[in-house]
Amino acid sequence: MNAGQTTDNAAPDSAAFPVSAQAVSACVQQTVRADVQQTHAYVVADATGLLKLDAMENPHPLPEALKQGLAQRLAEVALNRYPSPESPALEAVLRGATPIPAQAPVMFGNGSDELIHLIIQACCAPGDVVLSPIPTFVMYAVSAQWNHARFVGVPTLPDFSLDMPALLATIETERPKVLFVAYPNNPTGRACRTEDLQALAHAMHPGLLVVDEAYAPFSSSSFMPHVLDLPNVVVVRTLSKQGLAGIRLGYMAGAPAWMAELNKVRPPYNINVLTRAAAEFLLAHHHVLDEQAADLVAQRAELAQQLAQMPGVLQVYDSQANFLIFRVADAAAVFQALRNAGILIKNVSGMHPLLSGCLRVTVSTADENRQFLNALQKVMAS
Ligand SMILES: Cc1ncc(COP(=O)(O)O)c(C=O)c1O
Incomplete structure (x- = not known):
């Protein structure tokens, strides 16, 4: 088949798309709501290769036996x-x-x-x-x-x-x-x-x-x-x-x-x-998930204590969730330095004036929390 030719079912080759991008965009501009056009789609930070502590996810994997049972159960779904x-x-x-x-x-x-x-x-x-x-x-x-x-x-x-x-x-x-x-x-x-x-x-x-x-x-x-x-x-x-x-x-x-x-x-x-x-x-099997949550609550207390003692951390806020926010002098610089060191947290300092200087970190396993604290210590010392 020549480039640009399509079968009945195939999508047209983009190089041979029959209308110009300008023609499409003129229609979009006149039809889509102005406030939609003026905004951006929800941005999810690229975490490839990074220790991901930005999105309040549970770091614990499922136990192997549960994974097997789940695979079997899903295979039966119609x-x-x-x-x-x-x-x-x-x-x-x-x-x-x-x-x-x-x-x-x-x-x-x-x-x-x-x-x-x-x-x-x-x-x-x-x-x-x-x-x-x-x-x-x-x-x-x-x-x-x-x-x-x-x-x-x-x-x-x-x-x-x-x-x-x-x-x-x-x-x-x-x-x-x-x-x-x-x-x-x-x-x-x-x-x-x-x-x-x-x-x-x-x-x-x-x-x-x-x-x-x-x-x-x-x-x-x-x-x-x-x-x-x-x-x-x-x-x-x-x-x-x-x-x-x-x-x-x-x-x-x-x-x-x-x-x-x-x-x-x-x-x-x-x-x-x-x-x-x-x-x-x-x-x-919710007891597995409940135990993981209980571990994170214990880790939260430990992480909060370590953060509070860290030079350069100005304030750590009490949290009832699986994350902590803490205040530093320059949130953007600390966020970027951590990212350069392979650790992704969330810079929330621009969300609201009350959050100025604030960073949010997801509470993780003892090992991952340690990696984060070590990296933060180096960033603060540099
Ligand atoms: C307070 C709050 N509600 C709801 C959600 C959305 O959760 P879900 O993953 O169920 O859409 C979030 C996600 O971060 C949240 O922080």
Whole structure:
């Protein structure tokens, strides 16, 4: 076949693509939303060849026997069939692994990212307000924007605790439809007080308080047991930080009436058969994941202590999550020097003025934490 020729099924050869790039781009410019055109796709740092401590992943691999069992289980999955719309078996193992009130239905998402998006989609008409304390997880603002809602952020206090008077005043004036509180928060690691969540739910009424517990496996408290105590709360969680980031499975629980409405905007086949089978199999062995999380909590205390003693580290913040943030004089320089030394962490100093000078590092195994600390020590001494 000559270059440029195509069969009925093959994509056209790009060299012989029949329309010019300019013609395509003129159509794109006139059709795609202006705010989409002005932004960048979500950037994921290239970690090739680097020790990856930037994304709050669990560093522990699955034990060999579990890998074998999982491979066998996945081989039996019927890939030719659409997933069934409900996931009763998955829900049953999840309830065995996590204390979710029995009367609270569960809805699954393609990561909790999808659930955040669906909540806003279900609740917000164009221009409605989505509120969150900031700095926080960036997807609340991003999802609000793509759903034509208006994101309002209320800065925390300098120690990253909630500014309750400011939040309550903003709820009063803006009447948000949805308030997201990450509990514990990313990127600060701080968990607010349970009483504050209750007060916020009361103030938000009838609007929805979403308690995002992505880091619950590492935290000493959870709002999940209270999710049915108030009429306007849902709790969102994920398996990502527990060692299963790759399968993309989030879930949320709340009162039946909330779940029934939120379920209406869920794409029918959002949880693929492989994800469902893997989660079912692995949650039946959740003690393995729980032990890994417990190890990371112990490592967090050790890492925080070592960081606090490191010359050049100005401040280390208490964290209830599987990461720590710490402040240095020049975050960009330290970040780059660590990267040059083969270690990838996250420079969060540009996210918000309160985070100026701050870097975020994922808590890892004792060995990887040691590699990070050794590299940081050299960077600080140079
Ligand atoms: C607070 C918070 N919520 C949700 C997520 C998204 O998690 P998932 O991997 O389930 O989409 C993250 C990811 O970093 C997060 O920090």
